[in-house]
Every structure is written in C-alpha cells, then in structure tokens.
Amino acid sequence: MITVSPIMLSIAGSVAALFVVFGLGVMVSRQMLASLRFFMGQSVALTLSALVLADALHTVNLLWVALITFVTKVIAVPLVLRWAAGEEIYGRREVDQALEIPASVLVAAVFALVGWFAVAPVLPTLHDVPFAAINLPTGLIMVLWGAFTVALRRESVAQMMGLLIMENGAFFGSIAIVHNLTVIAEIAAAVDVPIVALVIGLLIRSIRRVTGSTRVGTLDKLHEH
Structure with a gap:
C-alpha cells in the first residue's frame, strides 16, 4: 500500500473542490463564452490533479497525462470550438435552458448526493x-452533472460542453485508479477529444448556416421536404 502524506491529500481535495466548482459554472452559466472559460478552468484543475497524483505516487506517466490534458483541453479544444462554432455564438448573451439557475443548482445537489452514495460501497x-x-x-458527480447539462441546455454548443465535462469527470476519476497507461495510450485518448470537438463543431456550424440558429428545437428545419 502506498502511503501518502495528509498534506498531499489535502491538496488533492482542494483541487477536487475547484474541479466541482468549475463544473457547476459550466452547467449554470448563461453565457456561452463564460461556459467555455469554466470548462477551461475545470481542465486546468484536472491538470493540477494529475500533477498532484504524479508527485504523490511517483509516477512519470501522470506527468504526461497532465501535459497532454493541458495542451488538448485548455488550449486545443477551446480554439477548435471558437473556430468551428463561430464567434457570434460566443457573443450571444443568453443560453436557453429548460430550468432556471436556482432549480438547476438544486438538481445538481441531488445528483451530487446520488454520485457520492453510489461510489461509497466501492471505496472500501x-x-x-x-x-x-x-x-x-468527484468524477462520478461530474459525469452526472454533464449528462444533466446535456438534458438541461437547448443550445447544441452548450450541450457539447456537457459532453466535455462528462469526459473530464470520467478522466478525473480514472487517473486515481489507473495511472500506469503507456504514453501512446494516453496520447491516443487525449487526441480523440479535440477531434470529436472539431467534428461536432463543424456539424454545428453547418446546422447554423442552414437554420440560422444553434437551438436544438430548430433542427426540424433540416428535414427533407
């Protein structure tokens, strides 16, 4: 069994708290640009978590994970989304969603409890x-919040943000238990995210050109007559 100092556990807990706060920001933000910035902040927290675990567990692989995560999710994915989706989408002031922010936060709290109690039997x-x-x-809670974001938002770009924080959540949880992947596997997993973001962003851009909107409710205009 690996012994970790209480200080490192405290730092890891603080980073996890930041990870959750940024995820909540993605979910409840009413501006697309703010939602993107919260995603970047969450990805920075994911990078910090990998660095903390790399130092505590003395594994070089997690250093590669931290570097790849920062390059792909803090730099590459936001650039891809800004380019593919178009600047006017991020200049929009309001993002349509099914619930108001107070109700969304309440549902998020319920999901947080569900995630915690779901993992509790496994921890021993x-x-x-x-x-x-x-x-x-923390990772499971973010997966649930990401799924809720996809269901909550009525904008296709905002829904994609939900998918991205779901992936962040799955990655955040997995690095704690599987931290000995080869560098090739880590690069392959990381490169998938910008590619998926690019493909979905291009689809959103095409949809906007046809319908004039990125709202999910307008996609019926794409039906063939």
Missing part, C-alpha cells in the same frame, strides 16, 4: 488506492 475495496476516495466520487 479500494482502500489501498490513496486518492480513490477523493477522485472517484
């Missing part, structure tokens, strides 16, 4: 994994 079996109690619940 991972007692020899130092950061599992921090990263696994």
Whole structure:
C-alpha cells in the first residue's frame, strides 16, 4: 500500500473542490463564452490533479497525462470550438435552458448526493488506492452533472460542453485508479477529444448556416421536404 502524506491529500481535495466548482459554472452559466472559460478552468484543475497524483505516487506517466490534458483541453479544444462554432455564438448573451439557475443548482445537489452514495460501497475495496476516495466520487458527480447539462441546455454548443465535462469527470476519476497507461495510450485518448470537438463543431456550424440558429428545437428545419 502506498502511503501518502495528509498534506498531499489535502491538496488533492482542494483541487477536487475547484474541479466541482468549475463544473457547476459550466452547467449554470448563461453565457456561452463564460461556459467555455469554466470548462477551461475545470481542465486546468484536472491538470493540477494529475500533477498532484504524479508527485504523490511517483509516477512519470501522470506527468504526461497532465501535459497532454493541458495542451488538448485548455488550449486545443477551446480554439477548435471558437473556430468551428463561430464567434457570434460566443457573443450571444443568453443560453436557453429548460430550468432556471436556482432549480438547476438544486438538481445538481441531488445528483451530487446520488454520485457520492453510489461510489461509497466501492471505496472500501479500494482502500489501498490513496486518492480513490477523493477522485472517484468527484468524477462520478461530474459525469452526472454533464449528462444533466446535456438534458438541461437547448443550445447544441452548450450541450457539447456537457459532453466535455462528462469526459473530464470520467478522466478525473480514472487517473486515481489507473495511472500506469503507456504514453501512446494516453496520447491516443487525449487526441480523440479535440477531434470529436472539431467534428461536432463543424456539424454545428453547418446546422447554423442552414437554420440560422444553434437551438436544438430548430433542427426540424433540416428535414427533407
């Protein structure tokens, strides 16, 4: 069993708290540009988590994870989204969503409890994994919040933000228990995200040209007559 100092656990907990706060910002933000910036902040928190785990667990692989995560999710993905979706989308002041912000926060709190209680029975079996109690619940909560964001938002770009924070959540939880992947596997997993963002962004751009909007409710205009 790997012994980790309480200080490192405290730092990891603080980073996890930032990760959750930025994820909540993505979910409740009413401006597309702000939502993108919250996603970038969450990706920075994911990078910091990988660095903390790399230092505590003495594994070089997580240093590569941190570097690849920063390059792809903090730099590449935002650039791809800004280019593919168009500047006017991010200049829009309001993002349509099914619930008001107070109700959204309440539902998010319920999902947070569900995520925590869902992981709790598994944690005793991972007692020899130092950061599992921090990263696994946080990651699952973010996956649930991302799915809720997809269902909550009525804008296709905002829904894609939900998919991205779901991926961040899955990655945040997995690095605590699987941190010995080869560099090739890490690069392959990381490159997939910008490619997916580019493909979806180009689709959104094409849809906007046809319908004049990125609202999901207008996609019926794409039906063939």
